[in-house]
Amino acid sequence: MTNKNYxxxxxxxxxxxxxxxxxxxLGWDQEVVMPxxxxxxxxxQISALAGVIHERTTDLRLGxxxxxxxxxxxxxxxxxxxxxxxxxxxxxxxxxxxxKKLVKEMAELSSQGHTVWVAARxxxxxxxxxxxxxxxxxxxxxxxxxxxxDMEQYDANIDNFERGTTMAEITPIFERLKMELIPLIQxxxxxxxxxxxxxxxxxxxxxxQEALARKISKDIGFRFDCGRMDVSVHPFCGGSHPxxxxxxxxxxxxxxxxxxxAVIHETGHGLYEQGRMLEExxxxxxxxxxxxxxxxxxxxxxxxxxxxxxxxxxxxxxIQATFPDxxxxxxxDSLYRAINTCKPDFIRVEADELTYPLxxxxxxxxxxxxxxxxxxxxxxxxVWNDMMMKYxxxxxxxxTLGVLQDSHWSSGAxxxxxxxxxxxxxxxxxxxxxxxxxxDVENKIETGNFAPIKTWLNEKIHRQGSLYTPQDLVHxxxxxxxxPDYFIDYLKRKxxxxxxx
Ligand code: ZN
Numbered sequence: 229m230t231n232k233n234y235x236x237x238x239x240x241x242x243x244x245x246x247x248x249x250x251x252x253x254l255g256w257d258q259e260v261v262m263p264x265x266x267x268x269x270x271x272x273q274i275s276a277l278a279g280v281i282h283e284r285t286t287d288l289r290l291g292x293x294x295x296x297x298x299x300x301x302x303x304x305x306x307x308x309x310x311x312x313x314x315x316x317x318x319x320x321x322x323x324x325x326x327x328k329k330l331v332k333e334m335a336e337l338s339s340q341g342h343t344v345w346v347a348a349r350x351x352x353x354x355x356x357x358x359x360x361x362x363x364x365x366x367x368x369x370x371x372x373x374x375x376x377x378d379m380e381q382y383d384a385n386i387d388n389f390e391r392g393t394t395m396a397e398i399t400p401i402f403e404r405l406k407m408e409l410i411p412l413i414q415x416x417x418x419x420x421x422x423x424x425x426x427x428x429x430x431x432x433x434x435x436x437q438e439a440l441a442r443k444i445s446k447d448i449g450f451r452f453d454c455g456r457m458d459v460s461v462h463p464f465c466g467g468s469h470p471x472x473x474x475x476x477x478x479x480x481x482x483x484x485x486x487x488x489x490a491v492i493h494e495t496g497h498g499l500y501e502q503g504r505m506l507e508e509x510x511x512x513x514x515x516x517x518x519x520x521x522x523x524x525x526x527x528x529x530x531x532x533x534x535x536x537x538x539x540x541x542x543x544x545x546x547i548q549a550t551f552p553d554x555x556x557x558x559x560x561d562s563l564y565r566a567i568n569t570c571k572p573d574f575i576r577v578e579a580d581e582l583t584y585p586l587x588x589x590x591x592x593x594x595x596x597x598x599x600x601x602x603x604x605x606x607x608x609x610x611v612w613n614d615m616m617m618k619y620x621x622x623x624x625x626x627x628t629l630g631v632l633q634d635s636h637w638s639s640g641a642x643x644x645x646x647x648x649x650x651x652x653x654x655x656x657x658x659x660x661x662x663x664x665x666x667x668d669v670e671n672k673i674e675t676g677n678f679a680p681i682k683t684w685l686n687e688k689i690h691r692q693g694s695l696y697t698p699q700d701l702v703h704x705x706x707x708x709x710x711x712p713d714y715f716i717d718y719l720k721r722k723x724x725x726x727x728x729x
Pocket of ligand 1: 493497523526
């Protein structure tokens with residue numbers, strides 16, 4: 229096809245994609261190998277590059293190209309090309325519909341935000357963080373008004389991470405989760421029993437942990453010829469391109485499970501990136517869809533596969549041989565139980581899969597209240613603690629362990645939290661469909677035959693890029709809308725068995 233406007237659009241979008249790849253590599257370098265002394269210089273480099281990217285993404289000629297294409301008859305265009313135009317329009321509007329003043333205010337607040345939050349958290353003093361939070365909510369309401377004037381302001385913020393998903397869809401799903409999970413967690417608490425996990429304590433040499441994690445990541449399909457695994461303070465998945473995907477983890481010699489499961493989680497993200505379609509790799513159509521769908525891929529491997537009994541059976545001997553002194557008396561079954569314990573606690577990132585959704589629902593309800601003004605910022609510590617009591621039966625002794633624990637609000641990331649739990653629900657629903665379509669999934673896991681599982685995810689999700697909305701994608705794959713029943717069934721069945729309820 230030789231449409232001049234489209235050719236020009238492709239050139240501009242490819243260049244933006246290359247520049248974003250450079251930015252991402254710089255970010256990875258900063259987290260993984262950069263010497264501390266370089267942080268100021270690196271900040272300047274990143275800021276200069278961000279300026280160039282901003283120029284390119286708000287280039288008036290890009291807008292002209294899009295406007296011209298939108299008046300044309302797109303009959304000769306294929307689905308990928310139409311998707312590129314649609315996605316480019318969305319991004320262009322997101323970048324250009326807001327005033328320079330608002331962009332600048334948000335950027336400034338965001339760079340102050342982290343420092344203010346770190347200090348407030350350290351001093352356990354919410355009142356030091358509150359003024360910044362108030363300003364951010366005000367700015368994010370303004371932002372919503374500019375970019376999505378027809379939407380509720382909180383919906384607009386959710387849309388930024390999980391497009392097309394609104395409170396109207398999320399609230400009933402979260403209400404169901406509360407109704408089902410709160411009593412389930414309560415009955416586990418009442419049981420006053422915890423599986424034996426003493427063999428997971430002790431010393432686990434980091435070198436052995438790394439070799440084990442690398443093996444498992446490779447076994448489930450991570451391509452080390454198009455990726456790397458390194459160490460950083462917080463595990464993440466980055467990299468510049470589907471051919472250069474970088475995952476990280478961190479090691480504690482007192483705990484190998486945390487690191488191993490972080491690697492499996494990040495491998496799930498990495499497989500999504502490595503599995504993107506082979507065509508149009510530098511164009512929006514090939515890009516991963518949303519935060520929630522991305523999280524569905526990491527949680528698919530971390531929970532649906534690696535926290536299953538079959539996975540423990542397959543890897544038990546390998547793990548035992550890696551740490552023979554520690555796991556002497558353990559069995560595949562005791563390993564399975566030990567990595568699937570449920571215990572309400574204060575910190576979201578350390579929560580198990582059963583209590584995790586309640587941490588998210590609490591944040592969702594608070595954000596919703598902050599945006600419709602039914603909750604005041606100054607009341608947050610009390611509101612937080614009351615909800616923790618209601619949902620998990622525990623009350624944080626400090627705000628550091630409560631309302632101040634997450635960094636998201638300090639950078640203005642409102643509407644992000646629901647993606648985590650939507651991802652968990654997507655993962656379960658995808659898994660259910662996969663077990664209907666692929667014979668003997670459990671046996672495949674138990675024999676370490678992960679290739680058909682990875683291929684299924686590649687075809688159904690990774691290669692679909694941004695062609696569909698999450699709603700359409702879920703429907704195309706599973707034949708129905710997002711349905712929390714599978715997630716609830718999975719949790720009930722699994723934890724009733726482990727805790728003999
Ligand atoms: Zn993740």
